[in-house]
Amino acid sequence: MALARLLVPPTARRGEAVEVRLLIQHPMETGFRREADGRAVPMNVVNTLVCRYAEREVLRAELGSGVSANPYFAFWIRAESTGDVTVEWVDDAGERGSVKAVLTVP
Amino acid sequence: MKRRGFLRSTGAAIAAAALPASGQSSLLPRRDLAALVAEVTGGATPGRDGIAMEIPSLAENGNSVPLRIRVDSPMTAADHVRAIHVFSERNPRPRIAVFHLGPAAGRAEILTRVRLAVEQKVVVLASLSGGRYRLAEAQVVVTAAACIDEGV
Amino acid sequence: MSRLFLLLALLPSWLLAGEPARPSPTLPGTHFLGDDLRALQADDFANPGMLWVARGEEYWMQPPASGAKACAGCHGPAAESMKGAASRYPRHDPVLGRVVNLDGRIDACNRRHQAGEGFAPNSPMALALGAFVAHQSRGSPMAVSIEGPARATFERGRALFGTRIGQLNLACRHCHDANWGKTLLAEPISQGQPTGWPAYRLDWQSLGSLQRRLRACFSGVRAEPPAYGSDDLVALELFLAWRARGLPVEAPAVRR
Numbered sequence: 001m002a003l004a005r006l007l008v009p010p011t012a013r014r015g016e017a018v019e020v021r022l023l024i025q026h027p028m029e030t031g032f033r034r035e036a037d038g039r040a041v042p043m044n045v046v047n048t049l050v051c052r053y054a055e056r057e058v059l060r061a062e063l064g065s066g067v068s069a070n071p072y073f074a075f076w077i078r079a080e081s082t083g084d085v086t087v088e089w090v091d092d093a094g095e096r097g098s099v100k101a102v103l104t105v106p
Numbered sequence: 107m108k109r110r111g112f113l114r115s116t117g118a119a120i121a122a123a124a125l126p127a128s129g130q131s132s133l134l135p136r137r138d139l140a141a142l143v144a145e146v147t148g149g150a151t152p153g154r155d156g157i158a159m160e161i162p163s164l165a166e167n168g169n170s171v172p173l174r175i176r177v178d179s180p181m182t183a184a185d186h187v188r189a190i191h192v193f194s195e196r197n198p199r200p201r202i203a204v205f206h207l208g209p210a211a212g213r214a215e216i217l218t219r220v221r222l223a224v225e226q227k228v229v230v231l232a233s234l235s236g237g238r239y240r241l242a243e244a245q246v247v248v249t250a251a252a253c254i255d256e257g258v
Numbered sequence: 259m260s261r262l263f264l265l266l267a268l269l270p271s272w273l274l275a276g277e278p279a280r281p282s283p284t285l286p287g288t289h290f291l292g293d294d295l296r297a298l299q300a301d302d303f304a305n306p307g308m309l310w311v312a313r314g315e316e317y318w319m320q321p322p323a324s325g326a327k328a329c330a331g332c333h334g335p336a337a338e339s340m341k342g343a344a345s346r347y348p349r350h351d352p353v354l355g356r357v358v359n360l361d362g363r364i365d366a367c368n369r370r371h372q373a374g375e376g377f378a379p380n381s382p383m384a385l386a387l388g389a390f391v392a393h394q395s396r397g398s399p400m401a402v403s404i405e406g407p408a409r410a411t412f413e414r415g416r417a418l419f420g421t422r423i424g425q426l427n428l429a430c431r432h433c434h435d436a437n438w439g440k441t442l443l444a445e446p447i448s449q450g451q452p453t454g455w456p457a458y459r460l461d462w463q464s465l466g467s468l469q470r471r472l473r474a475c476f477s478g479v480r481a482e483p484p485a486y487g488s489d490d491l492v493a494l495e496l497f498l499a500w501r502a503r504g505l506p507v508e509a510p511a512v513r514r
Contacts, residue, residue, distance in 0.1 A: 003309055003312060003313055005303065005308075005309070016212070017212025017213040021303055021304065023303065023304060023306065023308075023309065025306075025309040025310075025313075027463065027464070028463075030198075030221070053210070056208075056210045057208075057210075058207075058208070058210040058211055059205065059206065059207060059211065060205075061203060062201075062203065062204040062206075064201050064202055064203060065198075065199055065221070066194055066199060066202030066203065066220055066222075067202060067203055067218065067220055068169060068170040068218075068219040068220060068221050068463070069169065069170075069463035069464070070306040070309060070458075070463070070464075071218065071219070072217075072218060072304055072306070073216065073218050074215075074217035074218075075205070075211065075215070075216050075217075076212050076213035076214075077211060077212055078181070078209070078210055078211065078212030079212075162292075162294060166291070166292045166294060166295050166460075167295075167460035167461065167514045169460040169461065169463050170463075172298075249443070249445070
């Protein structure tokens with residue numbers, strides 16, 4: 001499974017918007033690159049990414065080859081209660097990945 | 107124009123033979139993004155206020171250009187940003203990404219890193235609740251690497 | 259007269275040999291980045307090279323398929339055992355009987371002590387372990403030895419650095435000693451200090467080794483790049499590491 005890192009603040013106040021940072025190891029192959037022998041490397045990008053928290057979908061991203069390799073995102077979620085922030089994604093080859101972190105809302 | 111012409115003439119001997127096709131400016135014509143924007147807005151003209159984008163005017167490398175988009179919004183159930191679209195004027199594919207948000211996001215702000223094939227305009231379009239739209243655009247110059255790398 | 263000879267004998271050999279002045283001030287590649295990439299490199303979360311460091315840490319802890327001990331089984335926590343290691347490579351390996359870079363030493367260790375087959379250049383494991391181990395030396399000043407058995411390799415590297423190559427008929431020194439800081443096709447020329455390797459290079463959209471970057475330099479002057487692991491590349495690495503002495507290791511760096 002692709003390696004990924006997810007960073008949430010150590011704690012948050014209920015109702016506060018907090019920044020979440022995500023980095024996924026993925027080549028985001030454009031389909032335009034060629035190997036040394038001339039073969040085109042097929043397109044394979046993370047095409048859909050979903051972040052869930054507190055039983056809600058807080059972000060859904062549709063991505064294309066215009067997103068850099070090893071994609072990085074910083075986005076915001078509204079802190080509600082202590083719980084998992086989960087990010088799941090799928091790429092063009094059907095490979096799925098996920099990463100999660102706990103957001104503590106005391 | 108003058109500088110680009112200078113770069114072309116002095117750089118051509120070194121770079122032209124080995125530049126990948128996507129770097130050749132003439133092969134990536136400017137597209138009119140109005141149609142793509144209209145597809146989202148249903149023809150309505152987006153406003154220009156309450157949306158900001160931060161992207162360098164000169165990208166160090168087209169493979170990874172930082173882009174921050176911020177839309178002013180209370181992000182309540184009644185008044186929030188539903189989606190942020192990112193369009194490219196000259197990449198091989200016009201749609202870079204769409205970020206679907208909602209009140210649970212708390213703040214309509216995204217930072218990511220994008221690929222830009224050549225010098226071009228980048229457009230971000232926010233779709234808000236209540237059928238409202240906001241748009242921002244920026245021009246980015248993308249330079250080629252100085253030393254042509256044959257890969258591995 | 260004998261006192262003069264005694265004095266001369268006490269001087270370090272490189273001084274006697276009349277070393278060419280290295281660039282002054284001595285500046286790492288990070289100095290020649292724009293603000294965005296410099297900030298990206300400094301951000302331990304967002305620096306894409308850190309993904310390979312994280313992968314490397316997994317491999318460090320994981321026993322190999324052969325059933326031998328994991329790296330951690332002999333070396334314990336890498337933050338302690340590997341601290342400063344990268345700053346001393348390339349160095350002469352007595353068992354192999356030649357100078358090796360850090361990747362070569364990791365490869366040899368895998369073959370010798372883990373019943374492994376080593377790691378191909380640019381393979382996921384080579385990059386991950388290379389990044390992880392080098393990262394443990396972040397902040398340590400480069401301090402390679404060019405004495406004894408390493409001397410001949412160093413001299414070869416030094417000679418290569420000054421040799422014109424390729425269709426453009428340029429030597430490394432023409433750009434990196436004589437014209438660093440100037441602009442070439444809208445990019446500043448660095449001094450070619452190797453402190454940040456392995457580095458995440460945007461042009462490759464991946465982490466890569468110093469040898470991959472050196473091969474790209476050869477391509478850049480339209481010369482045939484030497485093969486991975488070749489004597490020429492190792493010699494150049496040793497010379498460059500010596501030339502960078504005192505500069506802190508900053509792996510994994512971000513480069514264009």
